[in-house]
Amino acid sequence: MKVLVPVKRVIDYNVKVRVKADQSGVELANVKMAMNPFDEIAVEQALRLKEAGSAEEVVAVSIGPAQNQETIRTALAMGADRGIHIEAPQEIEPLAVAKLLKVIVNEENPELVLVGKQAIDDDCNQTGQMLASMLGWAQGTFVSALEIADDKAKVTREVDGGLEHIEIAMPAIVTVDLRLNEPRYASLPNIMKAKKKPLDSKTADDLGVNIEPRLTIIKVEEPETRAAGIKVANVQELVNKLRNEAKVI
Amino acid sequence: MSILILCDHENGQLSPVTLNTITAATQIGGDIDLLVAGDTSGNVAKAAASIANVNKVFTANDKIFENGLAENLTPLLQSVSAKYSHIMASATTTGKNVMPRLAAKLDVMQISDIIKVLDANTFQRPIYAGNALSTVASSEAIKIITVRGTAFEAATAKGGSATIESLQSTGDAGLSTYIKSELSNSERPELTSAPIVISGGRGMQDGANFTMLEKIADKLGAAVGASRAAVDAGFVSNEYQVGQTGKVVAPDLYLAVGISGAIQHLAGMKDSKIIVAINKDDEAPIFQVADYGLVADLFDAVPELEKELG
Ligand SMILES: Cc1cc2nc3c(=O)[nH]c(=O)nc-3n(C[C@H](O)[C@H](O)[C@H](O)COP(=O)(O)OP(=O)(O)OC[C@H]3O[C@@H](n4cnc5c(N)ncnc54)[C@H](O)[C@@H]3O)c2cc1C
Ligand SMILES: Nc1ncnc2c1ncn2[C@@H]1O[C@H](COP(=O)(O)O)[C@@H](O)[C@H]1O
Numbered sequence: 001m002k003v004l005v006p007v008k009r010v011i012d013y014n015v016k017v018r019v020k021a022d023q024s025g026v027e028l029a030n031v032k033m034a035m036n037p038f039d040e041i042a043v044e045q046a047l048r049l050k051e052a053g054s055a056e057e058v059v060a061v062s063i064g065p066a067q068n069q070e071t072i073r074t075a076l077a078m079g080a081d082r083g084i085h086i087e088a089p090q091e092i093e094p095l096a097v098a099k100l101l102k103v104i105v106n107e108e109n110p111e112l113v114l115v116g117k118q119a120i121d122d123d124c125n126q127t128g129q130m131l132a133s134m135l136g137w138a139q140g141t142f143v144s145a146l147e148i149a150d151d152k153a154k155v156t157r158e159v160d161g162g163l164e165h166i167e168i169a170m171p172a173i174v175t176v177d178l179r180l181n182e183p184r185y186a187s188l189p190n191i192m193k194a195k196k197k198p199l200d201s202k203t204a205d206d207l208g209v210n211i212e213p214r215l216t217i218i219k220v221e222e223p224e225t226r227a228a229g230i231k232v233a234n235v236q237e238l239v240n241k242l243r244n245e246a247k248v249i
Numbered sequence: 250m251s252i253l254i255l256c257d258h259e260n261g262q263l264s265p266v267t268l269n270t271i272t273a274a275t276q277i278g279g280d281i282d283l284l285v286a287g288d289t290s291g292n293v294a295k296a297a298a299s300i301a302n303v304n305k306v307f308t309a310n311d312k313i314f315e316n317g318l319a320e321n322l323t324p325l326l327q328s329v330s331a332k333y334s335h336i337m338a339s340a341t342t343t344g345k346n347v348m349p350r351l352a353a354k355l356d357v358m359q360i361s362d363i364i365k366v367l368d369a370n371t372f373q374r375p376i377y378a379g380n381a382l383s384t385v386a387s388s389e390a391i392k393i394i395t396v397r398g399t400a401f402e403a404a405t406a407k408g409g410s411a412t413i414e415s416l417q418s419t420g421d422a423g424l425s426t427y428i429k430s431e432l433s434n435s436e437r438p439e440l441t442s443a444p445i446v447i448s449g450g451r452g453m454q455d456g457a458n459f460t461m462l463e464k465i466a467d468k469l470g471a472a473v474g475a476s477r478a479a480v481d482a483g484f485v486s487n488e489y490q491v492g493q494t495g496k497v498v499a500p501d502l503y504l505a506v507g508i509s510g511a512i513q514h515l516a517g518m519k520d521s522k523i524i525v526a527i528n529k530d531d532e533a534p535i536f537q538v539a540d541y542g543l544v545a546d547l548f549d550a551v552p553e554l555e556k557e558l559g
Contacts, residue, residue, distance in 0.1 A: 013513070017377045026381050038494075094349070095358040118494060123376055124361045129319065129349035138424035139319055141346045144487065154428075158487045159342040160441075160496065161259065162432040164316065168425045178477065178494060179487060214358035218371065218384040226519065229540035231531075235553040238525065238543050246523045246540065248445070248502040249469060249558070 001055045001148075003046040004110040005080065006101055007039040007062050009071040010121040023219040028090065035071050038116025040078075040183035041176045045146065046114050047079045048181065054148055055112075057081050061104055063088045063097055069199060076194035077186030083199040088211055094122070096204075096211035098130035103207040105135060110171065112153075117142050117175040128175035138168035144179040250279025250369055253307075253329065255322070255338040255347065261291035265442050266339040268403035270396040271300060274337055275404065276366040280304040282333075283411070286314035286325055294413050301405040311418040316427040317343035319350045324419040326351050333391060334369070340395040348395050357389040364400035378493040378516035398441060399499035399520060433488060435473075437463075440489070443472035445502045446521070448491055450514075451478035452507020452528065452547055459485055461551045462506060468558045474498065474518075476508045492517035507547045510535025527551065 011017055011026070012034040018027045035043075049055035060075035062068040063086040072083035086100050105113065115128035132139035140146070140155035144163070147154040148170070157164045158177045186194070204211045232238045242249045252274045257264035267283075274281045282305040283297045289308040297306045307329065313321045326347070330336060336351065338344030340362045352359040364382070365373035371386045372394070440446065447462050447469070459473065466473050474496070475489035491498055493516035503521035508514060510526070510533055518524070519538050526539035529546050536542040543550055 011377070016512070017380045019381050026377060093358050095353065095356075098353060120493065121377055123374075123378070123493065124359070125345050126349035126352070126359050126361060129346065130353035132319075133323065133350040133353035139346075139350065140425075141319075142342060157342070159430075160488060162430060162486060162488045164430045165428040166316075166318070166425055167428055169423070177487075179481065214389055215360065215385040215387050218386055220376070220381050220383045223375070223379060223382050226524075226538050226540075228537070229524070229542060231536070231542045231544060235543065235545075235550055235557050238541055239554065239557045241541055242502070242523070242525070246502070248523050 001112060002057045002059065002108065002110040003049060003055045004105065004108060004113045005039065005042045005046050005058060005060050005075065006113070006115055006127070007043065007060050007071050007075050008036040008116065008119050009033050009062060009064055009068045010036045010119055013037055013120055019220055019222045023221055025091070025217065025220050033067070035074050036116050036119050038118060038176055041178070041180050042114035042116055043075045043078050043080060044181045044183040045176060049148070059084060059108060059110070061086065061101065063092060063100055064090055072199055073194050074186065076197045077191040078184060079190065082197060085199060085201040086207065087201065087203045092211055093213050093215065094124045094126035094130055095214060096209065097127050098134055099209045100204060100207055100211070101131050102134045103209060112171060113173045115173060115175045117177050128173050132173035138172045140166065140168050140172060140174045142177045143174050144177050146174060146180065250277060250334045251332060252277060252279055252281045252335040252337060253333045254281065254283050255326065255336070255344065256283050256285045256293070256297055257339055257341050257343050258285060258287065258293045261293060263293050263296045264339070264341070265403065265439070266341060266398040268300065268406060269398035269401040270337055270339045271302065271404040272401040273363065273366055273396045274335070275302055277335060277369050279334065282307060284309070284326070286322060288312060288315055298411040298413050299407055299409050301408040303409045303411040306411050306413045307416050308413060309416045309418055313418070313421045317346055318425050318427060319347045320422040320424040322347045323350045323354060324422065325416065327354055328419055329416065330355060330391060335392045335394060337394045337396055340397050344395045348393055352393040355391055355393070357391055357393055358387070359393040359395070360385060360387060361395050362397045363394055364397050378512050379519065380512060397497055399497050433486060437466055438470065438472045440472040440474055441496050441498055444500050445469045445471035446474050446498050446500045447471050447504040447506065448474035448476065448508060449479055449484070449506050450476035450508030451482065453479060453484055456484040461555070464555050465551070465558065468555065476514050505535050506551060508535055509533050510538065
């Protein structure tokens with residue numbers, strides 16, 4: 001089985017993002033970038049499938065500017081076998097990402113695509129479902145446990161009410177949630193080895209996909225900040241304030 | 250303009266969040282139709298038809314639509330999509346699962362998790378865990394939208410008299426099968442619509458210690474929530490998680506106990522009316538958003554709070 005893992009390069013989750021003064025977006029210059037945390041979980045899962053003998057090859061794909069090759073190298077250093085970079089602008093919509101991934105899927109024929117449930121920059125939570133739709137494949141979304149047997153996958157989904165177990169036909173798209181696993185760190189020797197692993201680069205044009213955005217960004221602004229509150233001295237004061245000042249209990 | 254809303258329902262009850270999504274639709278304007286798919290033999294369709302401002306309720310009574318299987322629901326939605334300018338769902342795990350699959354079938358870009366309607370084509374949505382708010386305009390022929398329930402008031406559940414019409418089932422896509430659910434059967438109010446929420450974090454140290462929070466919840470009629478760290482550590486199960494990648498809540502009162510206040514947690518609760526933080530570290534970032542902060546060991550403060558509430 002071949003596993004394809006799309007990995008997105010996003011602002012590191014520890015960075016406090018700043019909105020640009022002209023309200024056109026958020027500041028990306030000189031900001032620490034990293035692999036989308038959900039995609040690290042997806043890479044980890046693919047590697048575990050390989051280590052367990054159910055996958056033969058793990059291919060990482062990233063769509064974005066030249067620097068996205070660093071994100072692919074991170075996946076390779078974790079243990080992925082090969083990378084594909086698709087040159088595109090940083091801000092690309094999930095619909096276009098899914099279309100590009102569809103072309104790659106048709107070229108590579110993976111049996112499984114492991115996608116992050118959500119990119120922590122656009123917070124869209126769309127790409128995996130869109131790709132499954134375009135391919136006519138089954139989708140297992142927000143997955144916290146995955147078991148593959150023959151031509152089916154048993155997945156446990158994190159849903160609003162708790163957990164849900166479903167069975168999906170393979171090939172399939174699985175979008176991974178936080179509890180699926182804890183991703184490994186790349187060791188120094190593996191980081192060195194990753195530099196020699198194959199990394200293919202192409203453009204959206206090569207793939208014949210129109211990636212023009214469908215939504216127009218009118219403006220991006222800071223949310224209102226909350227007014228500073230007060231510290232109370234003890235529990236009695238807290239309860240008194242909640243009863244008589246805020247009147248919420 | 251004509252709008253179709255995919256309703257969430259559970260155990261024969263219409264999910265309350267549908268009412269918030271209807272309000273968002275009302276702000277867009279035009280006729281509002283609802284779709285109830287799954288086992289609709291109970292009261293769900295009737296409840297949907299009596300909501301104010303609803304034009305028509307479509308039902309698709311077939312168990313293949315139960316549990317929100319996207320592979321089956323998408324063709325059903327597609328079979329009626331041509332009539333609509335907007336197709337909306339609440340940003341629940343069902344809405345998030347199904348709507349992008351529909352959007353891709355229609356070749357349109359979805360607008361996820363809207364928090365404001367500016368006009369029929371223009372919406373505001375949070376990005377970067379709510380650290381920025383993006384206003385986007387769509388010129389797609391059909392707008393596919395998911396709605397953040399806490400950002401809109403609930404519509405009036407009564408006073409409507411919509412007609413109910415049943416739809417032909419589009420059949421089983423044969424790609425996915427529901428097996429079972431493990432749902433918590435709490436008597437407490439549902440997290441996303443509770444007026445008061447009390448959440449615990451890593452500081453709780455242990456799942457058993459959550460009973461301290463549950464006692465307070467029961468006195469206040471509150472729901473219990475948690476940080477990701479508390480869920481990852483196995484103190485409570487995943488449906489408790491509040492945050493960027495968990496549930497978004499905006500109660501009148503949110504009590505954060507032993508939670509540091511990482512941006513990913515704040516993303517899920519900072520629109521609460523009143524925030525209380527109990528934390529032993531007086532520099533914890535949660536105090537920057539708390540209306541009332543108590544610097545204390547939670548193992549002293551929480552039992553005391555329970556007593557004080559009488
Ligand atoms: C992709 C991604 C998504 C995420 N999504 C979410 C999400 O949806 N929701 C979420 O919550 N987090 C999320 N996180 C995690 C987030 O970054 C933080 O790690 C998490 O919120 C920390 O949880 P915590 O505050 O309980 O734990 P900690 O940060 O460890 O804080 C524990 C707090 O408890 C206090 N404390 C300890 N003992 C006591 C005591 N006896 N009395 C009083 N106070 C005490 C400490 O002072 C400390 O402030 C996400 C992270 C990533 C990378
Ligand atoms: N530019 C991209 N390159 C590679 N993978 C992506 C890209 N954008 C989105 N993805 C994948 O889709 C997931 C969900 O993204 P989103 O739909 O934007 O929330 C991410 O976790 C990635 O796995």
